[in-house]
Amino acid sequence: MTDVLREPSSQLTSAGTMVQTSMSRSQVALLGLGLLLMLLLYVGLPGPPEQTSWLWGDPNVTILAGLTPGNSPIFYREVLPLHRARRVEVVLLHGKAFNSHTWEQLGTLQLLAQRGYRAVALDLPGFGNSAPSKEASTEAGRAELLEQVLRDLEVQNAVLVSPSLSGHYALPFLMRGHHQLHGFVPIAPTSTQNYTREQFWAVKTPTLILYGELDRILARESLRQLRHLPNHSVVKLRDAGHACYLHKPQDFHLVLLAFLDHLP
Structure with a gap:
């Protein structure tokens, strides 16, 4: 048992x-x-690519904001260089569907600050936080308005970034005051047809012509005229449309920084 x-x-x-x-x-x-x-x-x-740490900018960068003085105040966002300041200062305009906040969302302002650049993004009259302005109704008025903004903000050695609609402001200013610019970055801007080959040829400002491969209308039209600028280079962003900086932001930032870093 x-x-x-x-x-x-x-x-x-x-x-x-x-x-x-x-x-x-x-x-x-x-x-x-x-x-x-x-x-x-x-x-x-x-x-991750080596550039990831800086490609999108530093989230700790302080974005300043304000209005320029005068009868037609312009709203702006500004960043100051985090390190030793470089010689040029970057002024960012915008297209029809955008405003200065676009450059903050994209990380462009933060990135420029981290790379040692002072950068200012503007709300053009009638966009974002800028009220409509009667000066914006004429070519001369738009050029004068932009000149006044740069003076109010004490921008020196400006590099002007001008996508699409902002060509209404940038090109008149370029034709009249290109000696005030240290560099010009047109991104399929409007209004290029308003100027002659001779007018473009007279502009000696270093220019980076940017456009998206898939933008087959305004990019081609503007490129045809902008090629008459004597001191230019051309970069096509592949698989990108009209707002190529939104479609390919990493490529856009790399190309922009390369242009800025090599300006004399």
């Missing part, structure tokens, strides 16, 4: 041991598989 009772107990103990051993091996196998997968992911996946 005693032997009969002990046998099931021994079997149960043995069975229990087998279950525990089986569970332990399973856990070890799963743990090993997990570690192997983590190792494969670590080794096999490409890491």
Whole structure:
């Protein structure tokens, strides 16, 4: 009787041991598989590009904002260089569907500050936080308004970035006051057809012509005229439309910084 009772107990103990051993091996196998997968992911996946840390700008950059003085105040957003200031200062205009906030959302303002540039993004009259202005109704008035803004903000050695609609302001200013500009970055701007080859040829300002590969209307039209600028380079952003800086922001930032960094 005693032997009969002990046998099931021994079997149960043995069975229990087998279950525990089986569970332990399973856990070890799963743990090993997990570690192997983590190792494969670590080794096999490409890491972030080196530029990632600065490509989108520094989130800790302070964005200043204000209104210029005078009868036609213009709203602006401004960043100051985080490090040793570079010589040029960047003035960012905008297209019809955008305003100065676009350059903050895109990280352009923050990036420029981190790279040592003072940068100012404007709300053109009637856009964002800038009220409509009667000066904006004429070509001369738009050029004078932009000149006054640069004077009010004490911008020196300006590089003017002008996408799309803002060509209404940038091009009249360029024709009249290009000697005040240290660089010009047109991005498929409007109004290029209003000026002659000779007028473009007279402008000696270093120019970076940017456009999106998929912009087959305004980009081509503006490029045809802008090519008459004697001191220019052209960059086409592939797989990008009219607002190429939004479609390919990393490429846009890289090209813009390369242009700025190599200005004399």
